[in-house]
Amino acid sequence: MITSAKSYARLGVVAAVAALSGSLIPAAFSQGTPTIRIDGSSTVFPITEAIAEAFQKAEGGKVRVTVGVSGTGGGFKKFCRGETDISNASRPILAKEIADCRAAGITFIELPVAYDAITVVVNPQNNWARNLTVAELKNIWGPDSKINNWSQVREGFPNIPLKLFGPGADSGTYDYFTEAINGKAKVSRRDFTASEDDNVLVQGVSRDRGALGYFGFAYFMENRNRVRAVAIDNGKGPVQPSEQNVLNGTYQPLSRPIFIYVNAKSAQRPEVRRFVTYYLNNAPATVKKVKYVALPARAYRTILANFNRNRVGTVFGGKEAIGLTINELLKMQPQ
């Protein structure tokens, strides 16, 4: 017997003491450097990340920004417990979340930062479905839908099996699409290939001639050679998803605003004020870079003015709003 366990036991004791002495430091230890904590939607993340990065550089490291991705719902949970200063959200705050925030004494300022166009895509070899009406989409995606062939979608479509791809039930895109097309959030047929990773959906649609799927505009823009977008007909003729059609309000009902929510108390802190101002001033370029649709410059000015006069509350009253154009959105007042 050469090695003795005693030396290891001693090591263990040292480690335990080290761990304990560490935990004696108060948990509310602050980093010294002011830190802006952000969490929430993965859809909004690329914008906030790019802004946070540029902002930290512009401030010369005097302010720290952290961004987490726990989804819109998960983000609001933290936000309404006062753990974050800003929450990324791909949908308006819901009634339940408003109640949670109120219970914790948290008021918030709602700031739209960009538009996303949920894009319905098909395989590039699909030469029949150039456009689809909202009613046809509802027939396809409705909860009781039995449609499994293109010939059932519209008279004259070929006899080719229809394969459906869509985001998983935890995604804000799924919530919005089901609300906009089927009339109720989270109500949809279940027999489609679902993935939280939109790249999987792109791959699925690009490999099957009869495939149909939907996801955020950015994923379509990055994969234009692999999938083709379908124009959406909402009764006024087919409209292609594009920046222009989102801005002029014709790409309906699949255009949706995305937001950041700022804790009104945090908004009093100078570094948070500077960050939000920086966010809205630099949003047009950044939003374009990550392939979302930027609002017009005057819209950002209005939104910044709303922030500066501390306009708390939500204009949606805790409900998802479908088919809002930018102008309508900006005219709405908190109820």
Add this chain to the structure above:
Amino acid sequence: MPSQQKILNTLRNPIAIAASIQNRKRWEQFFIVLGWFSLLVALLTLVFLVSDLFLRGLPMLNWKFFTSPPSSDPEEAGILTAWVGSLLVIFVTAVVAIPLGIAAGIYLEEYAPKNWLLDFIEVNITNLAGVPSIIYGLLALGFFVYILKWGESILTAGFTLALLILPVVIVTTRESLRAIPQGIREAAYAVGSSRWQMIADHVLPYSMGGILTGIIVGISRAIGETAPLITIGALTFITFLPEPPIQSEFPYISFKWIWAPFTVLPIQMFNWVSRPQEAFQVNAAAAGIILLVLTLAVNGTAIYLRYRFRKSIKW
């Protein structure tokens, strides 16, 4: 009996014996081929996955990738905060789980009275080893983050993963101890050892190889975990590092880093994989290589230690 008769007939007939042997040899050949095939399937899958990862990720692997924080520009983005976070979290995990797990294993195997309570605990520990990791994340969120108010820190993450791998460490510790022949214990008692002396000087060192294997399995699992860490609030975008543990001024050692916010490699990787831009997929592959190398390095250390232990034991 006819069957007996048949065997006897065969035994009397040399041609039948040869045929029977031939037949068995064929079966053996068949099984060897089947074994090789199974091995090949497993190995080829691994080789394919790893080479795909390397082919995609290698061009991105350079010093800058190691030393840059994440960025919205795929060219600029790096994994500095991610690998530092992963290492620190794993360090806390190891410091918590290894002593606790080994101690619990020793107690259960060597000290605890064998009764229904022990059986009950044993069943539960074995079950815990199979509980999905997200459950540990929820437990940690409730206990470490809300009740103990440790916040979304490296400490919380380390303890969460420690809880996750504790069952594995306990179970393997017990199995390794059980594998030590009873004679060793009796011999130690015979020369007047106390129970603790018997364990500390004999049984534990002899079983260290097996225990380390359990620790390797546990730590490897912990390095790759994402779900429980996202639950307790690991970040995705963080550009600053925790305060270094070694300081230039007195008292030279600082534990402030355990309270720091963090991200880890698998989260960084997942974020990149789910981005629309192709360039981020390359980053994800590169981060995957690092994660693989990190896991191998941690395991390599443990395997080396195990080798040293095994070598030093001479019965």
